[in-house]
Amino acid sequence: MQIVKADGLEKKFGSKKVIEQMSFEIKEETITGIIGRNGAGKTTLLKMIAGFWRPSAGELLVFNEEPFDSLMASANTIYIDDQLYYPDTLNLKQILQQNAQFYPNWNMDLADRLFNYFGFEANQRHYQLSKGKRSTFNMIIGLAARCPLTLFDEPTTGMDEAVRKDFYQALLHDYIAFPRTILLSSHLLQEIEPLLEEVLLIKDGKVLMHESVDTLKDYAFGLHGDRDTITSWCANKSIIYQKAYSSEGIYVVVQNDFTEREFAQLQADGIKLLPVSLNDLCIYLTNPKNGGIVDVLS
Numbered sequence: 001m002q003i004v005k006a007d008g009l010e011k012k013f014g015s016k017k018v019i020e021q022m023s024f025e026i027k028e029e030t031i032t033g034i035i036g037r038n039g040a041g042k043t044t045l046l047k048m049i050a051g052f053w054r055p056s057a058g059e060l061l062v063f064n065e066e067p068f069d070s071l072m073a074s075a076n077t078i079y080i081d082d083q084l085y086y087p088d089t090l091n092l093k094q095i096l097q098q099n100a101q102f103y104p105n106w107n108m109d110l111a112d113r114l115f116n117y118f119g120f121e122a123n124q125r126h127y128q129l130s131k132g133k134r135s136t137f138n139m140i141i142g143l144a145a146r147c148p149l150t151l152f153d154e155p156t157t158g159m160d161e162a163v164r165k166d167f168y169q170a171l172l173h174d175y176i177a178f179p180r181t182i183l184l185s186s187h188l189l190q191e192i193e194p195l196l197e198e199v200l201l202i203k204d205g206k207v208l209m210h211e212s213v214d215t216l217k218d219y220a221f222g223l224h225g226d227r228d229t230i231t232s233w234c235a236n237k238s239i240i241y242q243k244a245y246s247s248e249g250i251y252v253v254v255q256n257d258f259t260e261r262e263f264a265q266l267q268a269d270g271i272k273l274l275p276v277s278l279n280d281l282c283i284y285l286t287n288p289k290n291g292g293i294v295d296v297l298s
Contacts, residue, residue: 008058036202050079080142111144131158222274241284
């Protein structure tokens with residue numbers, strides 16, 4: 001079953017088109033990473049899925065309904081980012097109690113255990129928390145709500161490394177205990193990769209790729225060695241990234257469509273075959289141009 005379905009989805013702010021012709025489907029009970037550089041359209045997409053903003057064009061369905069102004073979609077969806085606002089009159093414990101009244105799957109035992117583990121005090125106010133503590137508290141709400149569709153938009157902003165690791169462990173543990181559909185946007189792909197089943201890679205408001213993590217891990221590999229030999233081998237191949245490291249040597253990341261026989265011949269020609277991490281692959285695919293900052297400075 002598809003929880004989210006987009007077909008030709010677009011969003012404009014004035015004359016600027018932020019989301020352009022997006023088409024994809026998100027299956028139920030999966031954790032999908034929404035990956036892209038700053039300004040790629042990740043937050044805009046998540047806020048449309050959450051029902052906060054109406055699409056400018058195309059179709060967007062959440063639980064088979066248009067999410068904007070949908071009570072059903074709203075009751076089954078939670079959106080967590082670092083901009084959550086709560087009235088100053090409520091302390092943290094009261095905020096948890098208020099959320100318990102709204103979300104039917106709310107687990108107060110989980111909320112209380114996380115609340116105590118992370119050292120919060122009942123009479124604290126949300127606005128008084130540091131950025132990292134605020135993100136941690138927001139994370140508790142996102143997990144304890146146990147919404148069928150849970151959207152985390154850069155949820156670890158301000159958290160230190162130890163707290164981020166705790167968050168990832170808590171998310172995975174509770175997902176296994178209570179499966180639901182989770183969309184997780186983050187710049188820290190290396191950290192969240194173990195959680196993900198699928199990746200929706202966005203560039204300039206468009207879907208660049210939507211694949212399983214396993215597929216992406218085998219999508220490309222690196223060639224390291226003699227420039228002329230690699231150039232000859234890659235003449236008709238899809239080059240994702242390349243970087244010269246000497247006058248005669250080059251490193252190239254190429255799409256994995258080589259045969260086993262070609263692999264064997266590459267090695268016989270003295271070319272090193274290197275794995276490409278998912279994090280590096282996404283960086284290379286979303287580069288504004290072939291190369292990197294060193295090419296700009298050279």
